[in-house]
Amino acid sequence: MFAYLREGDGGRMMVALNFDDRPKRVAVPVSADVAISTAGERAHEKLRGSFELGRDEGLVARLDS
């Protein structure tokens, strides 16, 4: 798992990349909206508390301020 935040005037984006061949549970400190996922079908999904990142899935979510 490789995760990082990008911050700027436009807000905070979280990038979470799962390099493992099994799903991972990821905790989020604040709620977030999925912007894009390599798994394809998660756009606009709301993330709260924690979420599951599939095997070899990468995801970008906008953190609520």
Add this chain to the structure above:
Amino acid sequence: MRGSWWREGVFYQIYPRSFQDANGDGIGDLAGITRRLDHLNDGTPASLGIDAIWISPFYRSPMADFGYDVSDYRDVDPTFGTLADFDRLLEEAHRRGIRVLVDLVPNHTSDQHPWFVESRSSRDNPKRNWYVWADPRRGGPPNNWRAVFGAAEKRSAWTLDRATGQYYLHHFLPQQPDLNWWNEDVRRAMDDVMRFWLDRGVDGFRIDVAHSLVKDQQLRNNPRLFAKRRPRHNWELEEVHDIHRRWRRVLDEYDDRMAVGEVSSRKLSNLVRYYGNDDELQMPFNFNFLRQPWSAERFRGVVEEWERLLPPHAWPDYTLSNHDRSRAASRYGPQRARVAALMLLTLRGTPFIYYGEEIGMTDVAIPPDRVPARPGYRWLRTRSASTSQRSATTRARCSRSTGGSSSFVVARARSAPERTAPSRRRAVCSPTCARATAGE
């Protein structure tokens, strides 16, 4: 802000031979690139949103090394078109807000270049000293330097020119003699080559073998034990940085131009030196992602070390594929290549995409003298790709038939480079059919 375009932009490398053929001879050309510019950026979310292209060499060349053996730096090889075709490409690219980098190949010329033809004609030719000539030593080559290309046992970097009885230096093929970068005339001649293209309006250069150029003037042997691994006297000499400072001054004669250099140094601590004191390359290529196995720790390690070593003025860059290496989709598989692409496009740093990465193109099986990572672009007849005329692509094949997805996708994500206003950067992330939009 000066310099912001290459910090915020997404770069896209085009290997012209394989990208798009416009004249129907089966080989890609400059007019083909022009035809496909809308695919790269037509100003709408339906295109990839590419901000800059780097076009691999299209200069006149006998093609001993696919154009990296240049016989005329100031003309287009007939295979790829004409200077007029280039001017049109540049104009059409700029009209779409796409910047254009051309490849500068300064370490060596073709053996057919008029400079070398003159240089080898006699020992007292005025251009003799434009290349590196030396007498035989004990009946063999002048020293133990090795070329990058060639079978192991024949890898001397020297070839004997029988007519004049001396050896000439070539770190690649014998058809690619190394220029003598100690010679001020050579330096001036290459400055003028740069100005020739800058005057035409190019936005900068990708510089080939930017860490070599200058070799030990005394032609000393490399230490024997390390002759293979630690080429001390023929790569990465301190004086190469003088050349980069010189080139930066040439670029700075113009408005907002830049250079990115191929520096094959494995050590990032060495790589950062090519930024100089913000007076050398704007960016040396960081090739370390190309060498990583599929491991979060390994990729994170590269990013953390790079960020730690970069001086404050320096801007990072990343690349996952290029014309010399196996493509990311072949190294990691299609699903993982998407994850890698998302990483490339969201890290702090300029991403370099290799043509076809956006549709998950893989290497192809090829004859031994070809490079697997340079297959013809798999153009699709989708809405976004078929706005132009009937596509006479090189070996065009719908990816549906090769197991890929039938559509590529452009998704938008916001990136926020520090110190500059966050620009919208489209994440070219696919093949998948989903489209996501962030921050609209």
